[in-house]
Amino acid sequence: MGSMPALPTLIEGADMHDHWRRHREWLSPTLFILPGAAIFGVVIIWSALQSVWISLHDWDGMGPMTWVGLGNFEELFRDDNFYTSLKNNLIWLVVFMLAPPIGLAIALLVNQQIAGMRFLKSLFFVPLVLASVAVGVVFTWLYTPGIGLLAIIFSAFGATAPALLSDERLVTFAVVVAALWPQIAFCMVLYLAGLNGLSEDLIGAGRVDGARGWRMLRHVVLPQLSQVTFIAIAVTAIGALRSFDIVSVMTQGGPFGSSSVLAYMMYEQSIFSYRFGYGAAIATVLFAIMAVFIAWYLQSIYKAERGNG
C-alpha cells in the first residue's frame, strides 16, 4: 500500500512526456521564436503604436498630454520645413541609388585575380568600419573653405571652392556625398559576396556560348546577382530615408533648415522644441513612407521563398 501514491505521479509524468511528444512539432519552434518576438513586440511594434498615439496629442515630453486629433498633421502639411525635409529625403533617395551600381563596379574591379587587389579591396572596405559620425567629421574638414582638401584642389586650378556646407542649394548634395561613401562600400561588400557565389560552370557556359565583356555581365552575371541587387537597393532606400547622424554632425539641418531631413526634423522638434506630439507626427509620416519600401521588400522575399519551395 505504501508504494501506491507514487503510481499516479509516474503515469502523470508519462502523460506529460507524451503530450510534449505530440506537440513538439509546433511547440519547439514557438518557444524558440518567443524571446525575439517579445523584444520585437515591445521595442518596435509597441513603440511605433505609442508614437502614433503621441502624434495625436500636444505634449512637451513631461507635462500632461492634450488631445488634438489630427491637428499636428494639419500643421505639418502647412509647414514649409516639412516640405524642405521631404524634398531633401527625395534627393537622398535618388542620389543614394548610385550606391548599388558603383558598389557593383568596384566589386567587379577588385574581384579580379590580380596581385595587390587584396590591398585595394581593404582600402575600399575602410569607410564601412568608420563610425558615420567620423565620416561626417572627415567630410566637414574636406569641405572647409580655405584649408580643406576641396579648397586646395580648387586653388591648384586657380579657382575658389564653393563653401558647400553654407550654400543652401548645394548643402544637401554635399551631405549625401559624404553618406554615399560608406553606402557604396556596403554595396561593394554585398556584391563581392554575391560574386563569390557565382557558379563557375555558368560562367564557363557563357564563355563557350560567346558571351564576353558587357554581354557576359548583362546576360550571365547580373541575373545571378539579382537577389543581391534587390537587397542592395532595398537597404540603400531605407538607409536614405532614415539618414540622421551625418546631417546632425555636418550641418544640424542648416543653413536655415535647408539640409534637414524628416528624421532630423523629428529629432529637432522633439528634443530642442519640446514638441513631442509634432515630432511623433513627423515620425508617423516617415514610417508610412518607409512602410511602402518595407512592404515591397517583404513581398519580394516572400515571393522568392515561395518560388524556391
Place this chain on the structure above:
Amino acid sequence: MPKLQLSRVTKSYGAFHALKAIDLSVDPGEFIVMVGPSGCGKSTLLKAIAGLEAITSGSIVINGRDVTSAQPSDRGIAMVFQSYALYPHMTVAENMGFGLRMANRPKEEIRVAVERAAATLRLTDQLEKLPRQLSGGQRQRVAIGRAITRSPEVFLFDEPLSNLDAALRTQMRVELASLHAQLNATMIYVTHDQIEAMTMASRIVVLNAGRIEQVGSPLDLYRNPDNQFVAGFLGAPRMNFLAGTVEAIVGGVATIQLAGASAYAMPLRPGADLAPGSAVTVGLRPESLTPTDGAGIPGTVRLVELLGRETILYVDAGPLRSVGSDTGTANLTVHVASAVAAPPGAAVRLRFNPDDAYLFGGDGLRTLSAPKSI
C-alpha cells in the same frame, strides 16, 4: 585529317603539373571517353580543350585549325557541364539559342535550330519553361540541346550523368549513344564511371596523375591492359593482385610461385624483361576465379553478395598475400555467374586457369604476361 589533335599539352600550377605532355589524336565521329581517378587531370584536360583553362605549353588543333589561344566560343566546341549550367533566368528555348544569339545570328535561324534540337531531344513541349520547372533528366537534355544548336566540331561532356539517379543514368547513357550515332558527331566525354566508359566509348583514354596510361577500345583495355594501373582501374569488382616470385623461365613460359600457394606456369609476352627470383604481381579478374571441389587455393567465405543471376564472394585466402595488403592475408573477390549458396564462414577452394592470369612487374608495373585474345 583528325578532328582533334593534342600535342604535348602541359598544364602546370606552379610546381604542380596537372597535365604532363598529353598527346592524343581523335578521328571524326569518334566517341572518346576519358577516365581516371579523382585528380588525374581528366577534367582539366577537357577544360583545356574547351579553352576554359589556358595551357602552359603544347598545342590544340581542332579540325585543322590551331585553337591553342583561341576563345572558347571560337574553337568550334560545345560543352555539357556536370551541373548542367543552364541559365536559370532563361527559358529552355533561350538557353538553347543563347550561343547563336551571342554570335548575332538572325532570329529565324535561331528559332529553327532550337526547334530542331528540341525535336531531337523530345523537348518541344518544354521550350517555354524555366530550368527550375524541369526534372533532372530534362535539364540534362536541355544542356545537350544547347550544345547541339551550336553545331560544333567537337562535343565536350564533363561527367554529365553523375547528378542523375541510377535508372535515369542508364536511360541517358542509351540516349547519348544513339544521339552520337544519329549526329555522327565527335564527342569527348569525361567520367569516373567505368560502365559509361565501357558501354559508350569507341576508345577509352585512361589518365593517371596527368599522364595518359593507355588508349584503346574498351574491350582491348579490359583484356590487355598495358600496366597494373589500367588493369586495376577498369573492371568492377576490381582485379585481385597477389604477390608472387619467378621460379624459372623456360621457352617463354614462367613458373610463378604464389606466396603461400602452389606454382603456376604462365606464358610471357615476347621481350618480357623478367629473371628467375624477381618479385612479380599476379593479377586475377574476379571472374577468372572459380569455386571448385578439387584441388585449389583454400579459403574461407567472409561475405556473400547475392545479386540474383550472379554472386560476388569475398574470400579470406589465408596463406596468399595481396599486393598492398597490410594484414598479410589475401582477400580475394570472386565473381560467379550464377546464384551460389555459400554461408559466411564456409570453406571454399578456388582454382583459375593460368592463361587468364596477368603478370605485372618491373618499371611502371608493366604487363608481362602474354596478350589475350579479345
